Amino acid sequence: MASFSFFSFFLLSILLSFSPVLCTNSEGNALHVLRTKLFDPKNVLQSWDPTLVNPCTWFHVTCDSNNHVIRLDLGNSNISGSLGSELGELKHLQYLELYWNNIEGKIPKELGNLKNLVSMDLYGNKFEGEIPKSFSKLKALRFLRLNNNRLSGPIPRELTTLSNLKVFNVSHNNLCGTIPVDGPFGSFPIDSFEDNRLNGPELQGLAAYDFGC
Template identity: 40%
Template sequence: MKLCTLLLLIGLVSVLSLVASVGLPSNNEVLALRRFKEAVYEDPHKALSNWNTLESDPCDWNGVSCTATRDHVIKLNISGASLKGFLAPEFGKITYIQELILHGNNLIGIIPKELGMLKSLKVLDLGMNSLSGLEVPHRLEMRPFKCI
Protein backbone atom coordinates (compact mmCIF):
# COMPACT_ATOMS: atom_id res chain seq x y z
CA MET A 1 0.00 0.00 0.00
CA LYS A 2 2.82 2.41 0.85
CA LEU A 3 4.51 1.66 -2.49
CA CYS A 4 1.29 2.43 -4.35
CA THR A 5 0.92 5.75 -2.50
CA LEU A 6 4.56 6.62 -3.20
CA LEU A 7 4.17 5.85 -6.92
CA LEU A 8 0.99 7.91 -7.05
CA LEU A 9 2.75 10.82 -5.35
CA ILE A 10 5.71 10.61 -7.76
CA GLY A 11 3.31 10.55 -10.71
CA LEU A 12 1.45 13.58 -9.39
CA VAL A 13 4.67 15.53 -8.89
CA SER A 14 5.77 14.64 -12.43
CA VAL A 15 2.49 15.85 -13.93
CA LEU A 16 2.61 19.08 -11.92
CA SER A 17 6.19 19.68 -13.04
CA LEU A 18 5.18 19.20 -16.66
CA VAL A 19 2.25 21.59 -16.31
CA ALA A 20 4.47 24.18 -14.63
CA SER A 21 7.00 23.96 -17.46
CA VAL A 22 4.39 25.03 -20.02
CA GLY A 23 4.66 28.77 -19.68
CA LEU A 24 2.40 31.72 -20.08
CA PRO A 25 3.53 35.01 -21.55
CA SER A 26 5.47 37.16 -19.11
CA ASN A 27 3.70 39.61 -16.85
CA ASN A 28 5.12 42.46 -18.96
CA GLU A 29 3.59 41.01 -22.11
CA VAL A 30 0.21 40.46 -20.48
CA LEU A 31 0.35 43.97 -19.01
CA ALA A 32 1.07 45.42 -22.46
CA LEU A 33 -1.92 43.62 -23.97
CA ARG A 34 -4.11 44.70 -21.07
CA ARG A 35 -2.97 48.34 -21.47
CA PHE A 36 -3.85 48.20 -25.16
CA LYS A 37 -7.32 46.90 -24.32
CA GLU A 38 -7.72 49.72 -21.78
CA ALA A 39 -6.63 52.25 -24.44
CA VAL A 40 -9.40 51.01 -26.74
CA TYR A 41 -12.55 52.92 -25.91
CA GLU A 42 -14.77 51.39 -28.59
CA ASP A 43 -14.76 47.77 -29.78
CA PRO A 44 -17.90 47.44 -31.95
CA HIS A 45 -17.12 43.94 -33.21
CA LYS A 46 -16.06 42.64 -29.76
CA ALA A 47 -12.59 41.74 -31.06
CA LEU A 48 -11.13 42.04 -27.56
CA SER A 49 -14.08 40.47 -25.73
CA ASN A 50 -12.14 37.40 -24.56
CA TRP A 51 -9.12 39.38 -23.36
CA ASN A 52 -9.62 38.60 -19.69
CA THR A 53 -6.29 38.30 -17.88
CA LEU A 54 -7.81 36.72 -14.80
CA GLU A 55 -9.58 33.78 -16.37
CA SER A 56 -7.82 32.86 -19.58
CA ASP A 57 -4.49 32.18 -21.24
CA PRO A 58 -3.47 35.23 -23.31
CA CYS A 59 -2.31 32.84 -26.04
CA ASP A 60 -6.00 31.99 -26.55
CA TRP A 61 -7.12 35.61 -26.91
CA ASN A 62 -8.45 36.82 -30.27
CA GLY A 63 -5.63 37.96 -32.52
CA VAL A 64 -2.80 36.82 -30.22
CA SER A 65 -0.31 34.17 -31.34
CA CYS A 66 2.38 32.75 -29.09
CA THR A 67 5.47 30.58 -29.36
CA ALA A 68 5.00 26.80 -29.45
CA THR A 69 5.78 26.69 -25.73
CA ARG A 70 3.18 29.44 -25.15
CA ASP A 71 5.59 31.54 -23.12
CA HIS A 72 5.88 34.60 -25.40
CA VAL A 73 3.59 36.61 -27.64
CA ILE A 74 5.00 36.63 -31.18
CA LYS A 75 2.11 38.08 -33.17
CA LEU A 76 -0.80 40.42 -32.65
CA ASN A 77 -3.21 40.68 -35.57
CA ILE A 78 -6.42 42.58 -35.01
CA SER A 79 -7.23 43.91 -38.46
CA GLY A 80 -10.46 45.49 -39.63
CA ALA A 81 -12.09 45.44 -36.21
CA SER A 82 -12.96 49.16 -36.20
CA LEU A 83 -11.29 49.57 -32.82
CA LYS A 84 -11.24 53.16 -31.58
CA GLY A 85 -8.47 54.06 -29.22
CA PHE A 86 -4.75 54.59 -28.87
CA LEU A 87 -1.57 52.55 -29.23
CA ALA A 88 -0.24 51.70 -25.79
CA PRO A 89 3.44 52.54 -25.18
CA GLU A 90 3.60 49.24 -23.27
CA PHE A 91 3.71 47.44 -26.64
CA GLY A 92 7.46 47.99 -26.28
CA LYS A 93 7.43 45.33 -23.53
CA ILE A 94 6.28 42.54 -25.85
CA THR A 95 9.93 41.84 -26.58
CA TYR A 96 9.49 38.70 -28.71
CA ILE A 97 6.75 40.04 -30.97
CA GLN A 98 7.53 39.55 -34.66
CA GLU A 99 4.33 40.89 -36.23
CA LEU A 100 2.16 43.75 -35.04
CA ILE A 101 -0.81 44.10 -37.38
CA LEU A 102 -3.53 46.58 -36.46
CA HIS A 103 -4.57 47.53 -40.00
CA GLY A 104 -8.02 48.94 -40.68
CA ASN A 105 -9.04 50.23 -37.28
CA ASN A 106 -9.74 53.75 -36.07
CA LEU A 107 -6.69 54.15 -33.86
CA ILE A 108 -5.61 57.71 -33.11
CA GLY A 109 -2.64 59.41 -31.49
CA ILE A 110 1.02 58.84 -32.18
CA ILE A 111 3.09 55.74 -32.80
CA PRO A 112 4.85 55.18 -29.47
CA LYS A 113 8.63 55.46 -29.57
CA GLU A 114 8.71 52.27 -27.48
CA LEU A 115 7.97 50.28 -30.64
CA GLY A 116 11.55 51.07 -31.58
CA MET A 117 12.70 48.76 -28.78
CA LEU A 118 11.13 45.67 -30.39
CA LYS A 119 14.21 43.87 -31.72
CA SER A 120 12.27 40.87 -33.04
CA LEU A 121 9.67 42.92 -34.94
CA LYS A 122 9.60 42.03 -38.64
CA VAL A 123 6.14 43.25 -39.73
CA LEU A 124 4.47 46.46 -38.61
CA ASP A 125 1.10 47.20 -40.24
CA LEU A 126 -0.68 50.23 -38.83
CA GLY A 127 -2.27 51.28 -42.13
CA MET A 128 -5.82 52.58 -42.46
CA ASN A 129 -5.88 54.20 -39.03
CA SER A 130 -5.97 57.86 -38.01
CA LEU A 131 -2.56 57.99 -36.38
CA SER A 132 -0.75 61.31 -36.29
CA GLY A 133 2.99 61.73 -36.41
CA LEU A 134 3.26 58.78 -38.75
CA GLU A 135 6.97 58.53 -38.36
CA VAL A 136 8.40 55.12 -37.75
CA PRO A 137 10.44 55.12 -34.55
CA HIS A 138 14.10 55.70 -35.46
CA ARG A 139 15.36 52.36 -34.16
CA LEU A 140 12.97 50.48 -36.46
CA GLU A 141 14.37 52.32 -39.48
CA MET A 142 17.83 51.00 -38.66
CA ARG A 143 17.06 47.34 -39.35
CA PRO A 144 15.33 45.34 -42.05
CA PHE A 145 11.65 44.75 -41.51
CA LYS A 146 8.41 45.15 -43.40
CA CYS A 147 6.50 48.30 -42.54
CA ILE A 148 3.15 48.29 -44.31
Protein backbone atom coordinates (compact mmCIF):
# COMPACT_ATOMS: atom_id res chain seq x y z
CA MET A 1 0.00 0.00 0.00
CA ALA A 2 2.86 2.32 0.89
CA SER A 3 4.59 1.64 -2.44
CA PHE A 4 1.36 2.42 -4.32
CA SER A 5 1.04 5.75 -2.51
CA PHE A 6 4.63 6.61 -3.35
CA PHE A 7 4.03 5.72 -7.00
CA SER A 8 0.90 7.91 -7.11
CA PHE A 9 2.79 10.83 -5.63
CA PHE A 10 5.63 10.32 -8.11
CA LEU A 11 3.23 10.23 -11.05
CA LEU A 12 1.43 13.37 -9.86
CA SER A 13 4.76 15.19 -9.56
CA ILE A 14 5.64 14.32 -13.16
CA LEU A 15 2.28 15.54 -14.45
CA LEU A 16 2.57 18.82 -12.59
CA SER A 17 6.04 19.39 -13.99
CA PHE A 18 4.62 19.37 -17.51
CA SER A 19 1.70 21.69 -16.79
CA PRO A 20 1.73 25.12 -18.52
CA VAL A 21 3.34 27.99 -16.68
CA LEU A 22 0.98 29.91 -14.44
CA CYS A 23 1.25 33.17 -16.37
CA THR A 24 -0.63 31.70 -19.33
CA ASN A 25 -3.69 31.38 -17.08
CA SER A 26 -4.17 35.15 -16.97
CA GLU A 27 -3.54 35.49 -20.70
CA GLY A 28 -5.99 32.72 -21.55
CA ASN A 29 -8.57 34.23 -19.22
CA ALA A 30 -8.09 37.65 -20.80
CA LEU A 31 -8.64 36.26 -24.30
CA HIS A 32 -11.70 34.35 -23.15
CA VAL A 33 -13.18 37.55 -21.70
CA LEU A 34 -12.47 39.23 -25.03
CA ARG A 35 -14.29 36.45 -26.85
CA THR A 36 -17.41 36.93 -24.73
CA LYS A 37 -17.58 40.56 -25.90
CA LEU A 38 -17.32 39.78 -29.59
CA PHE A 39 -19.92 38.62 -32.12
CA ASP A 40 -18.26 36.04 -34.35
CA PRO A 41 -20.49 35.05 -37.30
CA LYS A 42 -17.72 33.16 -39.11
CA ASN A 43 -16.66 31.20 -36.01
CA VAL A 44 -13.04 32.31 -36.29
CA LEU A 45 -12.81 32.04 -32.49
CA GLN A 46 -14.20 28.52 -32.34
CA SER A 47 -10.89 27.08 -31.14
CA TRP A 48 -10.72 29.47 -28.16
CA ASP A 49 -11.58 26.81 -25.59
CA PRO A 50 -11.78 28.34 -22.08
CA THR A 51 -11.15 24.93 -20.48
CA LEU A 52 -7.58 24.95 -21.79
CA VAL A 53 -5.10 26.75 -19.55
CA ASN A 54 -2.73 27.46 -22.41
CA PRO A 55 -4.13 29.61 -25.27
CA CYS A 56 -1.13 28.89 -27.50
CA THR A 57 -3.02 26.17 -29.40
CA TRP A 58 -5.84 28.54 -30.37
CA PHE A 59 -6.14 29.79 -33.93
CA HIS A 60 -5.09 33.42 -34.53
CA VAL A 61 -2.93 33.38 -31.37
CA THR A 62 0.88 33.14 -31.49
CA CYS A 63 3.08 32.44 -28.47
CA ASP A 64 6.80 32.50 -27.79
CA SER A 65 8.87 29.61 -26.42
CA ASN A 66 7.72 30.45 -22.89
CA ASN A 67 4.02 30.16 -23.78
CA HIS A 68 3.48 33.91 -23.61
CA VAL A 69 1.00 35.38 -26.10
CA ILE A 70 2.98 37.68 -28.41
CA ARG A 71 0.63 38.07 -31.38
CA LEU A 72 -3.13 38.34 -31.88
CA ASP A 73 -4.23 38.15 -35.53
CA LEU A 74 -7.93 38.85 -36.05
CA GLY A 75 -7.73 41.21 -39.00
CA ASN A 76 -10.54 41.05 -41.56
CA SER A 77 -12.45 38.45 -39.53
CA ASN A 78 -15.93 40.02 -39.69
CA ILE A 79 -16.11 40.26 -35.91
CA SER A 80 -18.01 42.97 -34.05
CA GLY A 81 -18.54 44.03 -30.46
CA SER A 82 -16.20 46.00 -28.22
CA LEU A 83 -12.86 45.79 -26.45
CA GLY A 84 -12.30 46.04 -22.72
CA SER A 85 -9.54 46.31 -20.17
CA GLU A 86 -8.79 42.60 -20.50
CA LEU A 87 -6.38 43.18 -23.39
CA GLY A 88 -4.10 45.03 -20.99
CA GLU A 89 -3.33 41.66 -19.36
CA LEU A 90 -1.41 40.44 -22.41
CA LYS A 91 1.84 41.88 -21.07
CA HIS A 92 4.07 40.18 -23.64
CA LEU A 93 1.98 41.09 -26.71
CA GLN A 94 4.00 42.49 -29.62
CA TYR A 95 1.44 42.55 -32.45
CA LEU A 96 -2.23 43.47 -32.12
CA GLU A 97 -4.01 43.04 -35.47
CA LEU A 98 -7.73 43.84 -35.37
CA TYR A 99 -8.07 45.74 -38.65
CA TRP A 100 -11.10 45.70 -41.00
CA ASN A 101 -13.76 44.48 -38.60
CA ASN A 102 -16.82 46.13 -37.05
CA ILE A 103 -15.51 46.67 -33.53
CA GLU A 104 -17.03 49.73 -31.86
CA GLY A 105 -16.84 51.69 -28.64
CA LYS A 106 -13.79 53.37 -27.14
CA ILE A 107 -10.23 52.15 -27.46
CA PRO A 108 -9.30 50.87 -23.97
CA LYS A 109 -6.70 52.98 -22.20
CA GLU A 110 -5.31 49.72 -20.80
CA LEU A 111 -3.67 49.04 -24.17
CA GLY A 112 -1.05 51.47 -22.91
CA ASN A 113 0.11 48.71 -20.54
CA LEU A 114 1.40 46.60 -23.43
CA LYS A 115 4.99 47.75 -23.09
CA ASN A 116 6.31 45.21 -25.63
CA LEU A 117 3.90 46.21 -28.38
CA VAL A 118 5.59 46.82 -31.75
CA SER A 119 2.53 47.11 -34.00
CA MET A 120 -1.08 48.08 -33.33
CA ASP A 121 -3.48 47.93 -36.28
CA LEU A 122 -7.02 48.97 -35.36
CA TYR A 123 -7.91 50.61 -38.67
CA GLY A 124 -11.15 49.97 -40.53
CA ASN A 125 -13.44 49.61 -37.50
CA LYS A 126 -16.01 51.80 -35.72
CA PHE A 127 -13.95 52.98 -32.76
CA GLU A 128 -15.04 56.30 -31.29
CA GLY A 129 -13.88 58.67 -28.60
CA GLU A 130 -10.35 59.97 -28.17
CA ILE A 131 -7.00 58.36 -28.82
CA PRO A 132 -5.80 57.23 -25.35
CA LYS A 133 -2.96 59.32 -23.93
CA SER A 134 -1.72 56.10 -22.34
CA PHE A 135 -0.31 55.10 -25.74
CA SER A 136 2.63 57.33 -24.85
CA LYS A 137 3.89 54.48 -22.64
CA LEU A 138 4.34 52.19 -25.65
CA LYS A 139 8.03 53.00 -26.15
CA ALA A 140 8.66 49.98 -28.41
CA LEU A 141 5.81 50.89 -30.78
CA ARG A 142 6.79 51.25 -34.45
CA PHE A 143 3.44 51.02 -36.25
CA LEU A 144 0.21 52.67 -35.10
CA ARG A 145 -2.65 52.64 -37.60
CA LEU A 146 -6.01 53.98 -36.42
CA ASN A 147 -7.36 55.23 -39.75
CA ASN A 148 -10.92 54.69 -41.00
CA ASN A 149 -12.67 54.85 -37.65
CA ARG A 150 -14.83 57.42 -35.86
CA LEU A 151 -12.25 58.83 -33.48
CA SER A 152 -12.61 62.41 -32.24
CA GLY A 153 -10.71 64.93 -30.18
CA PRO A 154 -7.09 66.05 -30.67
CA ILE A 155 -4.01 63.98 -31.38
CA PRO A 156 -2.41 63.54 -27.94
CA ARG A 157 0.84 65.53 -27.71
CA GLU A 158 2.15 62.79 -25.43
CA LEU A 159 2.64 60.61 -28.53
CA THR A 160 5.53 62.83 -29.67
CA THR A 161 7.72 60.98 -27.13
CA LEU A 162 7.43 57.70 -29.08
CA SER A 163 10.88 57.86 -30.66
CA ASN A 164 10.58 54.43 -32.34
CA LEU A 165 7.33 55.24 -34.13
CA LYS A 166 7.83 54.88 -37.90
CA VAL A 167 4.26 54.68 -39.22
CA PHE A 168 1.31 56.67 -37.86
CA ASN A 169 -2.03 56.89 -39.66
CA VAL A 170 -5.19 58.51 -38.31
CA SER A 171 -6.76 59.51 -41.65
CA HIS A 172 -10.52 59.27 -42.19
CA ASN A 173 -11.65 59.98 -38.64
CA ASN A 174 -13.17 63.03 -36.95
CA LEU A 175 -10.08 64.35 -35.19
CA CYS A 176 -9.66 68.07 -34.55
CA GLY A 177 -7.00 70.53 -33.49
CA THR A 178 -3.50 70.68 -34.93
CA ILE A 179 -0.96 68.13 -36.11
CA PRO A 180 2.08 67.73 -33.83
CA VAL A 181 5.49 68.41 -35.34
CA ASP A 182 7.79 67.22 -32.55
CA GLY A 183 9.50 63.86 -32.32
CA PRO A 184 8.61 61.37 -35.05
CA PHE A 185 5.69 63.49 -36.27
CA GLY A 186 8.04 65.58 -38.35
CA SER A 187 8.48 62.65 -40.74
CA PHE A 188 4.90 61.43 -41.24
CA PRO A 189 3.32 62.22 -44.65
CA ILE A 190 0.35 64.57 -44.74
CA ASP A 191 -1.96 61.83 -46.05
CA SER A 192 -1.61 60.13 -42.65
CA PHE A 193 -3.89 62.90 -41.32
CA GLU A 194 -6.30 63.56 -44.22
CA ASP A 195 -10.08 63.60 -43.94
CA ASN A 196 -10.28 64.96 -40.40
CA ARG A 197 -10.97 68.39 -38.90
CA LEU A 198 -7.28 69.04 -38.32
CA ASN A 199 -5.84 72.51 -38.93
CA GLY A 200 -2.39 71.61 -40.16
CA PRO A 201 0.92 71.58 -38.25
CA GLU A 202 0.92 73.40 -34.94
CA LEU A 203 2.83 76.66 -34.57
CA GLN A 204 5.10 77.28 -31.61
CA GLY A 205 3.35 74.61 -29.53
CA LEU A 206 -0.14 76.07 -29.80
CA ALA A 207 -2.56 73.66 -28.13
CA ALA A 208 -5.35 71.92 -30.02
CA TYR A 209 -8.06 73.67 -27.99
CA ASP A 210 -6.79 77.03 -29.30
CA PHE A 211 -8.48 76.08 -32.55
CA GLY A 212 -11.81 75.17 -31.03
CA CYS A 213 -11.27 71.42 -30.79
